[in-house]
Each structure stands twice: as structure tokens, then as C-alpha cells.
Amino acid sequence: MYIHCLDVQIVFMFLERFIQYIKFEKRYSPHTVSAYESDLDQFMLFLNSPGNAGIVPEPAVTHPNQISYHDIRNWMVELIDQKLTARSVNRKMATLRKYFKFLLQEGIITENPTSKVRSQKIPKKLPVVVEGDHLAQMLDSDEVFAADFTGQRDKLVVEMLFGTGMRLAELLGIKDQDINDYEGTLKVLGKRNKERIIPINTELRILLGKYLELKKNQNFDNNSATLIVTSKGADAYPKLIYSIVHKYLSNISTQDKRSPHVLRHTFATSLLNNGADLNSIKELLGHANLSATQIYTHNSVERLKSIYKQAHPKA
Template identity: 90%
Template sequence: MFLERFIQYIKFEKRYSPHTVSAYESDLDQFMLFLNNPDKAGVAPGQVIIHPNQISYHDIRDWMVELMGQKLTARSVNRKMATLRKYFKFLLQEGLITENPSSKIRSQKIPKTLPVVVEDARLTQMLDDNKIFADDFTGQRDKLIIEMLFGTGIRLAELLGIKDQDINDYEGTLKVLGKRNKERIIPINTELRILLGKYLELKKNQNFHNNSATLIVTSKGADAYPKLIYLIVQKYLSNISTQNKRSPHVLRHTFATSLLNSGADLNSIKELLGHANLSATQIYTHNSVERLKSIYKQAHPKA
């Protein structure tokens, strides 16, 4: 009952993306399974925690300890804790609980890491190679996915939410609905416009039964889903990269880093990425500094 009310709230009132709603739901399901685990200390056989008022700060802290014991990253643990904070804050606002058990929970310290990128020259070379992508619908769809992620820097959830009508071929722009339902307009390059036109024509000629208005669809015409995009990106990035991380977000990082290395100002990159504040964008400056250090070491006689 309580979980359902919360999910309805973030889905319809807050209008979170389906991907975000699914993540919240998964986190809360995991937490409830942990609470009702008979092996957990303090849980009597047959006891079932139903009302959120039964949940204490110690329960949440114990779950955090277990997650850390499972070798989850600090970032993953913090995300799950953020879900609980959101959930209990909602219950408190609705008068469904009298005390917020998550209020004392502190986030784990996240070690600073540089964004993982792929070499943009090799990525461009792959996209320009006509032998890599088949000329049929599936091949051109896969190419479009890579081109859009690298050419616009959009997030996975944003890509999945794009409709055919969000493409303005005359203006050369793309309308995207980002986090917190913030809409932004992103320019698209000429090659991407041509590819979009070709893909839309191929999509139309497939005569799919459901005729989805969503831009990216499966080979059967259904709306694309996150796992499909991950598999496609991993498949093609494996041609040019041996690094373990080959996700859609790597292409977003590569987009931002390429712009910065080419002289784009940080505020413009912030707007293109849809960041709420500049601090989130500044992480890419570290990649540029590392690149300058590498160039210096290779080129300077005193390096």
C-alpha cells in the first residue's frame, strides 16, 4: 500500500522517467526483502514488517552495512540511501509516519574518478566506416543510437524518450526531456540529420503493426528498452576499445570531453548536457588537464 502510493507519486505527480521509477521501485523492493529476511537479526520467525513506522534508523544502517559487504560501490549505496530518504520524506509529508528513520543516515564518501571516455577519432572513424553498420533497418538504427549518444551527449533515458516529432529537421535541432522534466533543445549536425532522415524512412517502410511514435524501436517495432541500448553500445564500442566500461554514458562523457578539448566553454557544455549546475560539468576539466599533461610529457624536452 505505502510503496504503491509512493510509486504513483513519483510517476504521476513528480513525473519521473520510467527508468528512474523502475530504479526506485527496485531499491525499495530490495530493502523490504532485507527487512523481512528470517536470517536478519531481530526478525522473529514469521514476522513481517508491514507499516513503515516499524522501520528504524538501525534497520537502514544495517542494510547499508550489508550492501557495503556485498562490495557495492559507494555511489550505488548512496543512490539506494537517497531512494529511502525520498520514500520516508514522502511518507512523513503524507502523515503516514511520525518520524523519518532515514534522517540520520550519512552518505558514503565517493572517491574522485575521471569520466571514462573513448578516443573520439577512433569513434568517428568507426561511424564513417560503411562496412561496420548494415544498410538495413537494424544496422541503421544501431548506427543512429551511437551517433545520437556521441553527437548530442544525451542520457540513456532521454534517448529512449525521444519521439519522431521531437526532431526538427528544418531547424536542425532535437527536443529532449531531461531530469526533473526539464526540456532542452540540442543542435544536431548535418550527418546526424541525414542519418535520421534515412532511419525514419526505413522505419516507415517496415510497416510495423503498432506504428510506435517513439524514435528508437526494436526490430519488431516495440519501444526500445535500456538493456537493448546497452547491448548495442557494448557491441560496437568493443571494436575500438578494450576498456571494461563501454556503456551509453561513456559516449556522453566522450561528447563533453571532445567539446572541451576543442575549445567549447564550460557553460555551453553545461546547457547541452542538461546539468542543473556547473559543478557537475567541471569534472570534465580534469580529463582535459590530464590530456595536457600527457601532451607535455610527450613533447617537452624537460618532461
Template identity: 80%
Template sequence: MFLARFIQYIKYEKRYSAHTVSAYQSDLDQFMRFLNNPGGADPAPEPVITHPSQVSYHDIRNWMVELIDQKLTGRSVNRKMATLRKYFKFLLQEGIVETNPVSRVRSQKVAKTLPVVVEDTRLTKMLDSDDIFTNDFPGLRDKLVIELLFGTGIRLAELLGIKEQDISFEGGVVKVLGKRNKERIIPINNELKSLLPEYLGLKKNQNFDNNSFTLIVTNKGADAYPKLIYLIVQKYLSNISTQNKRSPHVLRHTFATTMLNNGADLNSIKELLGHANLSATQIYTHNSVERLKSIYKLAHPKA
């Protein structure tokens, strides 16, 4: 009952994305299973926790220990703790509990990692090639997906949410709906200006039954879904990258890093990415510093 109320709260009042709501639901379901079956007994015993006020700091600490024993990364553990922190903060506001047992839990130390990117010159060469993408609807759709992710730096959820009417050819921009339902306007490059009308014309000629106005659709005309975009990105990035991580977010990182390397200022990149604060954008400066170091080592005789 309380969990359902919380999910309704973040879904309709906080207006979190479907992906975020699903992640919160999964974390909380996992925590509840742990509380009522800490030893992993089979079959599970009758529930021992019937009200959130019964949950203690020690229960949360024990779950954290189990997550660490399961070899989860510090980042993943911290995300689950953040879910609990948000949940109990909601319960506190609603007067359902008197204290937040998560407030005493310390976050795990997380090693700073640089954003994973692909080489922009190789990516551009692939997109400009006539041999990579087929000329039919799936091929043109796949190319548009890569061009949009690399050309605008938008998130996966933002890509899936774009409607045909969100594109302004006259203004040369696309409107996207970001986190917390914040709209932003992003310029589109010349390649997208020519590719989008071609794609939309081919999409219309497919005569799909449902006639969806969502920009990116499946081969049958249904709205695209996250796994489809992942498969598209992985398929084409495998042509130019041997790294294990080949996700839509890698193209977002590549967009930001490329912009920074070519002289864009951080505040402009922040606005384009839809970051709430500059600290989230500053991580891309580390990639640029590493690039400068490598250039220095290759070019300077004393390096």
C-alpha cells in the first residue's frame, strides 16, 4: 500500500520518467524481498515487516552488506540507497514514519571513471559512408538514430519521446522533453536537416496500420522501445569500436567531448545536454585533459 502510494507520487506528482519509476520500483521490491526473507529461505517465510516504521538502520545496513557481497559496484549500491532515501523521505513527509532510517547510511566510495567515448572522426566517417546503412526504411531509421544521438547529445528516453511535430525545419531545431519534464530546444546539423525529410517521407510511404506520429518507430510502425535503440547502437558501433560499452549514452558522451574539444564552452554544453548544474558537465573536461596529455607525449621531445 505505502509502496504503491510512493510510486504514484514519483510518477504523477514528481513526473519522473518511466525508466526512473521502473528502477525505483525494482529497487524497492528487491529491498522488501530481503526484509521478509533475509536468509533466502525456500520457501519464503511469512512476512515479518508489515509497516515501514519497523524498518531499522540495521536492516538497511544488512541489505547494503548483502549487495556488496553480491559484487555490486559502489555506484549501484549507492543508487539503491538513494532509492530508499527518497522513499523514506516521502514516508516522513506523509507522517507514515517518524524517522528516516537511511539518513545514517554512508555512501560507498566510488572511483571516478572517465566517460566512455568513441573516436568522433571514425564515427563521422561511418555515418558518411555509402556502404554501412541500407537504403530501405530500417537502414534509414538506424542511420537517423545514430545521427540524432551523436548530433544532439540527447538521452535515450528523450529520443524515444520525440514526435514528428517536435522538429522545426524552418528553425533548424528539435524540441525534446528531458528529466523532470523540462523542455529544451536543440539545433540540428545540416546532415539531419536533409536526412529527416527523407526518413519522414519513407516512413509515410510504409503505410503502417497505426500511423504513429512518434519519430522513431519499429519496422512494423510501432513506437520504438529502449532495447531496439540499444541493438541499433551496438550493431553500428561494433564497426568502429572494440570497447565493451557500446550504448546510446556513449554517443551522448561522444557528443559532449567532441563539442568541448572543438572549442564549445561548458555552459553551452550544459544547456545542450540538459544538465541541472555545471558539475555534471565538468566531467567531460577530464577527457579533454587526457587528450591533451596524449598529444603532448607524442609531440614533445621531453615528454
């Protein structure tokens, strides 16, 4: 492993310029910016690690121009040795590619050390979904969700994720004023701060109205404008949403994965199975390109195979 002692001030200066670039010029989400910062901090820590016994340190690096392909390759090997998944390793390599591309564009380095780095192969996995009919039956039941504020809030969380296909971060960012009851639409702020309008069905509109009335009657001290709040009125947080979704999906599914994203996958798969076209699903999900949406066609193909095997005498 190559051992470097990067000049802290120089490193911080270039990293800060890059973070400002992706935050304000590229308008990446706070979550994405935080992930980039974490990846780059880990890489710099690796470069400054004391190393293994018997390895002779190289001369100190005082400029990013001195970081080589071998440094990046060695970090990749260490990440693999740490049993990180191929997807996680690729994400960290993508961060480095973005960072060094920025440095190259700014004229800070003369050669991009990530140009020869190849991504790890990722085994193809079908999106995990739950049975849409079972989920709909649970949401229609009067016995599953309590009639009080917390019960109706939990129902709204599940209904919103399944009924709109929005991401967890998008759900947490919705404000009361983002709901247009007259038009039957909802405004969400997606990745890279891109706004999109999502239609909401009649049942969800009724549930939203009931929830907002219950929320108002709670007389919370902080009177948060955020739509989903805790039982004490504070803004909801990711762990709370995960807990809610896991709790209620346990009623209809025995699979290990019972996360908010499962409901997003179920939303998209249900639309596709019922005749919606890919471009419409793409717009509803807020995908940047169609290739991200096409993964749901695999679920439909598997469903067709299953139907064929059950129904055809020659299957």
C-alpha cells in the first residue's frame, strides 16, 4: 500500500471547492453531498494511514497531481477485503471519478488517475416487491390502523409511498402547502432539487385531509409545516419511516426486506403490470433516464413466466 502524508490545508482547499461545486452548481441533494464527503474523507484517511509493517513510505504527497492510479486501485482492493459489496465499492469509485474529473477541468491536475479504474460487476437483482393486492387490502381495512393521530399518520406514510412511488427523502421533505387538494396533485422535490408533480387518488386525498385535521388538533408546540411529523410534532426522520413501513409490511410479507423502497418498487411494478407505459412510470418515479425504469420490466417477465408455467399444459 502506498503511504502518503497529504498537506492538510491543500487537501481541504480542493475538497471544499469540489463540495461547493456539487452543492451549488450541480445542485446535488444534501444526502448525496454528505455521501461524497464521506467517501472522500475515507480515501484521504486511507492515503494517510500508517500502513503495514515492512512497507517503506513513499515521499510525501503535497498535491492531488501526485495521487496515482495505483493509490486508487489499492484502496479498491482494501474495500473489497473489508467485504463491501460491489455496489458500495462502485459508488465510492464513482465519487473519486467525479472528484478527479472536477480537478482536471479546473486545471488542478494534468491527468485523471481514475481513467483506468474499472467498476466491479454487480449481480443483477430483481426489485423486491410485495403483493399489491394484499397491500391494498391492508390499507382498506379499518382494523389495521388506529383512528388516532399516530395510527392515521402511519397509514398515510404507507399510503403515500405505495400510492405515489416517491422516495423516502422526498416524503420527508413534503410540506403541508405542497398538497393541492383542488387539483388532486402533490409537489415533491426529487434528486438534484428537481421538482415534479404527482397525481394522488381520491382515497389518498381523503386520508390527507383527515390527517391534517388530526395534526392541527394536536396543538403541537412547534407547529411544524412539514407534512409527516412524530407523535410530539417534530419533523419525521428516516428511522421512524423505516420502522413504520417494516411494522405494517410484516402483516402481509415474510420477506426480509420491508423498507420504504420496497413500496416504491411495488408502485412501479403494479403500474407496469396493469398496462402503464414505461415513459409514464419514469416521469412518476422521477428517474433521469429510461434505463433506470426498465428494471421493472424484468419483474413483469418473471410474472408472465409464472403464469405460463401454471396455466399452459406444455409448461
